[in-house]
Amino acid sequence: MARYLPVLLAVALGLVFSALAETDQDDVSALNVLFLSLNSPPQLTGWSSSGGDPCGEDWKGVKCSDLSVTEISLADLGLTGSLGYQLSSLTSITYFDMSKNNLRGNIPYQLPPKVEHLNLAENAFTGGIPYSISQMTDLKYLNLGKNQLNGQLNDIFGKLTRLSEMYLSFNQLSGNLPHSSQSLKSLKVLHLQNNQFSGSINVLANLPLEDLNVENNQFSGWIPKKLKNIDTLQIGGNSWSSGPAPPGMDKASNTDSHTGKKGGKQSVVNEAVIAGIVIAVLAVALILLALIKRRSSPSSHYIDDQSSQNKSLTPLVSHELGLKDSSLIDIKALQTPPSMGLKPPPVPHILFSDTEFVNKLSPKPSTKPVSVTAYSLVDLQAATGSFSTSCLLGQGTIGNVYKAKYADGKVLAVKKIDVINLSGGTSYDFLELVSGISKLHHPNIAELLGYCSEPQYHLLIYEFQMNGSLHDFLHLSDEYSKPLTWDTRVRIALGTACAVEYLHDLCSPSVIHKNIKAANILLDAELNPHLSDCGLAVFYQDTSENLGAGYNAPECTKPSAYTMKSDIYSFGVVMLELLTGRKPFDSSKPIMEQSLVRWAAPQLHDINALRQMVDPSLRGLYPPKSLSRFADVIALCIQSEPEFRPPMSEVVQSLDQCVQRTGIDKKSGRSTSCRSDDSESSYY
Template sequence: MDLSGTLHLPLLLLLLLLLRVSLLVSPVIAKTDQPDVSALNVMYSSITNPSQLTGWTASGGDPCGDQWKGISCHGSSVTQIDLSGLGLNGQLGYQLSSLTSLTKFDVSKNNFKGDIPYQLPPNVVDLNLQRNQFTGGVPYSISQMSDLKYLNLANNQLSGQLTDMFSKIPKLSSLDLSFNRFSGNLPQTFKYLTSLKTLYLQNNQFSGTINVLGNLPLNDLNLENNRFTGYIPQKLNNVDSIELGGNPWSTGTAPAGMEKASSSNLGSGGSSSGFSSKVNGVAIALIVIAVLALVVLLLSLIKKNKSSSSSHYLDGRSHYMDDQLSNNRSFTPLVANDKKVIDMKPLQSSSSFGIGMITPMAMDPRRSSTDASVSEFAVKYHSKRSTEPITATSYPLSDLQLATASFNSSRLVGQGTIGRVFKAKFEDGRLLAVKKIDTINFARGSSYEFMEIIADMTKLHHPNVLQLVGYCLEPGYHLLVYEFQRNGSLHDYLHLSDDYSKPLTWDTRVRIALGTARALEYLHEVCSPSIMHKNIKSSNILLDSELNPHLSDCGMAVFYEDTSENLGAGYGAPECVYSMKSDVYSFGVVMLELLTGRKPYDKSRPVEEQLLAKWAIPHLHDIDGLSEMADPSLRGLYPPKSVSRFADVIALCVQTEPEFRPTMSEVVQSLVKCVQRSSISKRLGGDLSTSRRSDDSDW
C-alpha cells in the first residue's frame, strides 16, 4: 500500500494553515511608514526636554508598533498626535508635512516657541496649538488644509494681520484666535467659511468693520476687547451667544442691514456705545489739557536752563577735547561766538578719530549721562587707536531693533554661551545676523574690551571665516553684525535633518571639513599673533547657499576662559590647560560628527556609546568597523579609501596627548587626499594639493 499520498496531505494542510495565520498576523507587526518615522524623529530632536515622550527616539524606531506616547495609528500610518499638557519646550521641527495620514494634531498647553512651522500635516482635521508661546503669524500653508474643521491658536504671542487664506478651507467649523496680538482688518476670505459655527477673536487688536461676518452661520461669536468700528450686521442677531464689548462701535443712525451696538449685544463685559463715547471724549479732553500743561512747563524750564545746562555739558566735553586734541590745529571749538553751535565736520574728518564713531547723536546734549559716557568712551578709544581705525559699520541700535522686530523670539536663529543670534531683515532686502552678547560678559571689563575685540575681528579675512560686517555699542547693548548664512549650521544639517530632506553627501562632508580646517589653519598659523578659537563645534560652522563652511565666533576666545562651560559635552579635549592643540581635538570631534552623523554626546544611546569620541576611537583603524560607523543617511555612497583616510586624520586629531596631535596645516594637507577630484575640485577651484595660507596673508 502506497502511504506517500496519505502523508503529504496533512503536511499540505498544515502549510496552508500556517500561511493563512501569517497573512492575518502580518498587518499587526508591520512597521510604521518611514516618512512618519522620520517626521517624528525630527520633532523629537527639536524638543529640548523630551523626557516625557516615552518610547520616542531621535532616529529610527516603530511609533505604531512600540506605542510611542501620544501616538495613535491605523495600520502602519500615524493618524493622531496628542501631546497636550506635557510641559514640552523647544520647537516642532520642519518635517510635519510628511505626516500625510494625520487627522488630529494637539500640542496644546506646552511651552513651544518660535514661529508655527510652515510645513504642517496637510490633511489634518483638528489642529490645536493653543496655550504655547508661538510668535509670528499664521502660516499660509493652513490655506491648503481642505479637510480642516477645528483650528485653535489661542493664548499664544501671534501677531500681524491675517492674510486672505481662508477661501479653500470651507469645512472649518471652529476658529479660535483669541488672546494673541493680531491686528488689522478681518480678511475678506472669511466669507468663504460657510461651515463656521464658532469664532473667538477676543483680546486682540483687530480693527475695521465686521461686515464680512454677516452671512456666516455662527452660533458662538466673541469679539470682545479689540478695536472694531462701524455697525453690527443685523444678521448677527441670530447668533445664540455673542460678546461684543470693549470695541469703539459707531453711534447714530445705522445704515440698512446694520444696527448700533446696544447693551443687549455688548455682552456682560461691555458698555453702551453712548457711554463709551462720553468717556472717550472726557479722556481726550484731559489728555489735551495735560499735554498743553507739560509743553508750557518744558518751555519755561528750557528758557531758564538754556544757557547753564548746555554750557555745562559742552564745557565738560571741551575740557576733554582739549586734552585729546591739543595737537590738532584744525579743530574747531564746539562753542563758537557764544552761540552754542556744534560743528561736527572737524570731528568727522579728524585723523584722531576712528571712522564713523562721532555722530550727531553721540554729541547731542539731550542724551542721558549714560549715553554720554558711552560716546566719550568711543572718542577715547579711537584717540588711543588712531592708527588702527575700525572698518566695520557702526549700526544705530534703533536700526537693529527695527530689523529684528525688537529682538523678537521669532527672529531667534541660535543661542550660545555668551548670547543669542537674531535674523535681521532690512527694508532694502538685506539679511544679516545680529549676535546680542549678554551684558554679564563685560562685568570684569569695560566697553574698551568690546572695542578691542571689534578692532581685532575686523582684521580677519578668509573665505571660510564668518565675516564681521558691523557692530553696535550703546548702553546695555553689545551687538555684533555678521553676514547671514541661509543654510544654518552644520549641527542642524547633521542632527535635525533626516534621510528624506537634505542629507549631506560624502563629497560635501569632506569639503566642509577641509574648509573648516583652512579657517583654523588661518587663525593658528597665518594670523600674528596666533589666535585660538576655543569654541570649535558643529553649531559654530555655518553653511552658505552652496554649503560652503564659514567658521563663526573667531576672535572671541576672551569670553571662553573656562572651556568646560562653553564647549558642549563631548567636544572638550582631556587636558586642563587650553592650547591650539585643544582646538585640533575639538575639530577632530566635528569630523567624527561628519563621519558618523552622531552627536558628540547623546544620552539616548547606550552608556558605552554616549560619548562619541570614546566610542569611535577604537574603531577608526578597523575597515569593517568604519563601514558600520558611517552615517546611515549616506546609504553606502562613499569611496572606502576616502573614508579610511578621513578616519586616519580623525585619529591623529583626537589623541589624548596634545603634543602628538598634528598642526592644522598638516590636517589640511591630509584632508586634501580625501577629496575626490571628479566631484569636488571644480567647486573648490584652484589647486587642492597645497594649503591656501599664502592667499590669506593680509592679517
C-alpha cells in the first residue's frame, strides 16, 4: 500500500488542482469566439468552441497568470478566417501574436486593451488601422506589416508614448504622416517602406529613432538634419527635394518655436519674404483671371450659375470609424479654363462628371455605363434555386433578399426589387438607380457589387454578411452563443452613425436614407455594422409603409415630410433597441410598454430607472458613465420636434465619447472605468 501512496497523492493533488483551476469566464468566452472565427483549426490542440479551461488545461499558444489569459502566441500555424469580435474581453493579455498566417478581413476594432506586444504581420488583413489602437497606452511593439491595409493614418499616436517599435511596411497606406506622430517619444524603430505615404517626414525629426526605413513611398521635401544622423536610415524610392534645404528648415523642425533659438529671427524674416512673394503672385493671378473671364464666353467651361451653386466643391475629410473612416466617396474639383495655364487641385477622384451633374438637374437618359458588375440572370437563378424560399434572407417593402451561393463557394446577397416599385418599370430608371448607389462608398455602408436588369427582373447584388441583421441578433438569436457586449453595441451604434453622417454631410447632394432600422443594419464576421438600403429612398415617395412599426418620426405622416432629422429619429430608436434589447413596438408587452419610445423616453435621465431598462442579457456588464452618455444621445435623437434633434455629425462625436475603454473587474463582475497613465480625466 505504501508504494502506491505517491501515485494516489499525485492523483488527489491533480483532482484538487482541476477543481480549483477555472479560467476567467470572460477569457474563456473570448477564446471560444476566436476559435470559431479561425474556422476551428485542428492545429489549435486543446481549444474548444464552447467552454473549457485554457489556464487549467493545455491550450496551444496560451499562457496564463492568476487564472487570466496573459499571452496568445499562434504565429505561423497556417490559420485562416478572422479574429472575431470579442478580443476586448481579454483584459489581461499583454502579448498577442497572430503573425504569418492567412487571416483576412478588417483588423477588429476591438483588440486586447492592455496589450504591450501586438503582432499581426504577414496576413491578408484589409481596411484601415483601427482607431482603438489609439487607446492602447501600454503598447510597446506594433507590427502590422505585410498585409493589405489601406487608407490614411489618422491621429492615433497621441497617447502611445511607450511605443518603441512600429512596423507598417508593405501595405497600401497613403496620405501624410499624422501630426500625433510627434508624440511617439519612445519610438526607436519605424518601418514604413513600400506604402504610398506622401508629404514630408518633418514630424519625425525629434523622435529618438535609431532605425528608420521610409523607402518606396511618395514622400517629398527635405530630410530633417537630425534624421540624417541616426544609426540606420533607408530613404530611397521617394521624391526628395534636391539642393540645400531652405534656411532655417532644420531649426524649425527641431524646435517648438521659430524664435528663442539661434537662427529664429532669420527664419521669420525668410517666411515673411516668401509670404510677400506668394501674395504678389496671387494678386497678379486674380487680375489675369478677371481679364480672361471678361473676354471669354461665360458658358465655355462652366455649367450655369444655378448648377455651380448646387455643386459641392469641398474636398472630403478623412475619418476613422470607427470612428469616421478614410474610405470616402469620390469628388472632383471644378475644372479651370485651359487659358489660365493653371492645373486643377490634385484631388484624385470624382463624384460626378460635369455631364452627370447637369443630367441630375435636367434628367435625360445617361450613356455612361454603370460602374459595377452586370450579373447574369441565369447564374443568379441557379445560385438562389430560382429564388426559392429556402434561400430567403429577408422580406422588405420593395422586395425580398435572397442568399446566392455559387459552386466555387462565393456567397452573395441578392435584393429582388418588385417591378411594380420602379416608376414605369423601365430599365433606364433602374440603371440610373444602380449608378447612384454605386457611388456610395463607406466601410459602414453595404456596398453594391453588381446588378441584373432583364425583363421583369431588377436585382441588386451585395456582399453577404454572415451574421445577418442587428434585428436578428437582438431579437432572434441565443444571447449565449451570440453575445452582444456593451462595447460591441456602442461600436455598432457608432459605425451606423458614421454611415448616416456620410450620407447626410459628405455626399453631394445629401442622401436621406428613409429606412433606418435594425433589420437594415447588417453585421459582418467581426460584428461591424453595414447600413443597407442606402440610395433606395426613391421607392418611398408614394408609400408611408417604408419603416416598421416604431421607427417613424412623429412628423412623418406622409413621405414628403421626411427629412434628414427624420433619419436621426429612426437612428435614435435603433439605439434604444441596443440599450434595452426590446423591439420598437411589441404588442406582447403591457399597453404602456408596447411603444418603446413612449415607454423609455421619460426614463432616460433617471439613473435608477435607466439601470432597470438595460438589456438583461448584458448581466450588468456595462460602464455606468458610458451608459449615461449613450442614453443622453438617445434622448436628443428621439425628440418629437425635428429642429431640436442634433445633426448626425454631433451624434458621432457624442458616441465617440462612449467607446468602450473599461475593463471588467474580474472579482466583482462590475464595470470599472480605466484612466490613462497621464493626468487626463476619465475617458467617459
